[in-house]
Each structure stands twice: as structure tokens, then as C-alpha cells.
Amino acid sequence: MEIQQRLLEISTLASKMLRKNFGRGPENCQAYWRPPFMVITIRGFLTPMEAILLENGNRDAIEFSRRIVMNNILNQLKGALEAEFDQDVQAFYHDWNYERNTGMLMAIFDENVTVGSDGGEMFPERLPLEQEVARISLLVQKTPEITEAYRITPKIYLVKRTGILVPIEKALIAKGYEQTLLVTKDELEKSYFNREGRFNEIFQQKVADIFVDWNLNDDNSMLGFVLA
Numbered sequence: 071m072e073i074q075q076r077l078l079e080i081s082t083l084a085s086k087m088l089r090k091n092f093g094r095g096p097e098n099c100q101a102y103w104r105p106p107f108m109v110i111t112i113r114g115f116l117t118p119m120e121a122i123l124l125e126n127g128n129r130d131a132i133e134f135s136r137r138i139v140m141n142n143i144l145n146q147l148k149g150a151l152e153a154e155f156d157q158d159v160q161a162f163y164h165d166w167n168y169e170r171n172t173g174m175l176m177a178i179f180d181e182n183v184t185v186g187s188d189g190g191e192m193f194p195e196r197l198p199l200e201q202e203v204a205r206i207s208l209l210v211q212k213t214p215e216i217t218e219a220y221r222i223t224p225k226i227y228l229v230k231r232t233g234i235l236v237p238i239e240k241a242l243i244a245k246g247y248e249q250t251l252l253v254t255k256d257e258l259e260k261s262y263f264n265r266e267g268r269f270n271e272i273f274q275q276k277v278a279d280i281f282v283d284w285n286l287n288d289d290n291s292m293l294g295f296v297l298a
Contacts, residue, residue, distance in 0.1 A: 077101040112173035165281035
């Protein structure tokens with residue numbers, strides 16, 4: 071099956087899963103493939119209840135409820151992707167921009183599947199993007215031990231950070247405060263990346279969205295950049 075047809079089917083499946091679990095589906099759901107990554111961008115996905123919570127300043131409540139439901143959806147989607155590509159999915163990440171009503175799902179496969187890959191790793195923005203993400207990370211917590219940038223499409227970039235947790239965060243995780251930490255980190259880090267980052271200069275284009283999620287158990291994080 072051609073890769074574009076596969077991506078169309080995955081986009082449709084993800085949209086159906088969101089509709090089934092949230093009671094409504096997104097206005098737009100689009101999958102992109104650049105091994106070993108798959109990215110699914112989402113637009114127009116805010117339920118009426120979430121809209122009311124957002125209007126009343128209850129963003130944290132949306133974050134908590136979405137994470138619970140999305141964990142179930144991503145487990146199902148993980149199985150579908152592994153069956154489709156005959157490869158294990160190493161990790162899944164997701165994040166949302168409630169004000170713009172957009173979102174991103176990011177999957178990392180265990181092996182570098184070559185279907186549809188351009189085989190290239192270097193691109194002009196890579197080094198300055200990695201350096202800027204590391205600089206902003208230091209303002210919030212610490213410089214990552216490893217920072218790696220990837221271009222998925224001319225409009226979508228991913229950055230993986232490894233080794234980002236400080237001792238106090240690890241202690242909070244050990245005491246069971248993982249969800250509270252995730253919500254707090256999401257708000258804090260995204261505010262810094264949006265306010266302090268020089269990403270428009272690096273890409274020489276306006277950045278429409280910055281998404282951030284973490285795998286606290288493995289001490290890593292994924293950032294997604296969507297250009298306007």
C-alpha cells in the first residue's frame with residue numbers, strides 16, 4: 071500500500087478514535103511520516119464542556135481529563151500503527167494549544183523504517199534549533215544531556231530532549247505527583263518557549279504552534295514546531 075494511502079487511513083482512524091472517546095471529532099486530522107517518527111496534527115477539537123472550562127480559567131481541569139482519555143486512545147492507536155507498519159512503537163507523545171484549538175500526536179518507532187524516508191538528517195535549521203531549545207530548557211530547569219532536532223516536513227519540526235529532569239522533579243514523581251508535575255511543566259515550559267524563544271528567526275518564518283510533552287519515566291521530552 072502506498073504511504074499516502076496509509077497516512078490517510080491512519081488520519082481517519084485517529085479522528086474516529088477521538089470522536090468515540092470525546093463525543094466529537096476534530097475538524098481536521100492529518101498524519102505525516104518521516105521515519106522513525108509519525109506526526110498527527112489536529113485542528114478544531116475542543117468540546118463544549120472544555121470551551122466552558124477554558125472560558126472560566128479552568129485549563130488545568132482540561133489537561134487532567136484529556137491526559138486520562140488520551141492515554142486510552144494512544145494505547146489503541148499504538149496497536150494499530152504497529153500492525154500497519156509491522157514495527158513496535160517506542161513512545162507516544164501528545165500536546166494541545168487550547169487557545170488556537172490545535173493539537174499534535176507524536177509517535178516514535180523502535181526501528182528506522184525506510185518506507186517514505188528521504189534518508190536525510192541534516193538541514194540548515196538543525197544546529198541553531200537544537201541550541202535554542204537547550205538554551206530555553208536551561209532557563210526553566212537544566213540543559214538537556216542530549217538535544218536532537220528533526221525535520222518532518224518543511225512546516226513541521228520535532229526536537230527530542232533526553233536527560234532533562236532535576237532532582238526535585240524526580241522526587242515528586244517518586245511520591246506520585248506525576249500528573250500535577252506534567253500540567254505544571256506544560257504551562258511553564260510553553261510560556262518560556264513562546265515568550266523567550268528566537269524560533270521565528272531560526273526558521274525565518276512565523277511559528278504558529280509549539281507543542282511539548284514528556285516521558286517522565288524515561289526522562290525525555292518531545293517538542294513539535296508547526297510553522298505558519
